[in-house]
Amino acid sequence: MNPRRKKRLTIVLAILLGIGISVGLMLYALSQNMDLFYTPSEIVNGKPDGSKPEVGQRLRIGGMVVEGSVKRDPKSLKVSFKLKDRGPQVTVTYDGILPDLFREGQGIVAQGVLKDATTVEAFEVLAKHDENYMPPEIAEAMDKNHQPMTYSQQQTQGEAQ
The missing domain is CATH 1.20.5 (Single alpha-helices involved in coiled-coils or other helix-helix interfaces)
Incomplete structure (x- = not known):
């Protein structure tokens, strides 16, 4: 050559x-x-295909904040609350300022790291926009796993709030 x-x-x-x-x-x-998306039921029980998140894995979790579960540390910005999706509950801890729309009974999506089988340490918390909005991932997961509410049930729930 x-x-x-x-x-x-x-x-x-x-x-x-x-x-x-x-x-x-x-x-x-x-x-x-x-970041993979999970519901509280999927974190505890695993996805239908058998996959389950590992401790230390980054993930996104979405669900409804359980009434009476929000606990704030009076000396810092630390807060912990429970999330559910009509099944098991998962505890989310967060150190920071929560969105203005965050409150008990509302849908949220949190991004963070799985600390143990039922605890997620979040580094970002996002709240839903208004009464009728639900993040697409949560709506899809709830539709797959559960019967959707009828219009009259939604109206009754809205009047109760």
């Missing part, structure tokens, strides 16, 4: 190796930032 072809081959191989390493690093970074 003449020197000119050898040099071209070396350059092409170096470029392909650089592209391969770059793609590998991007895929690794994307896999580290993936």
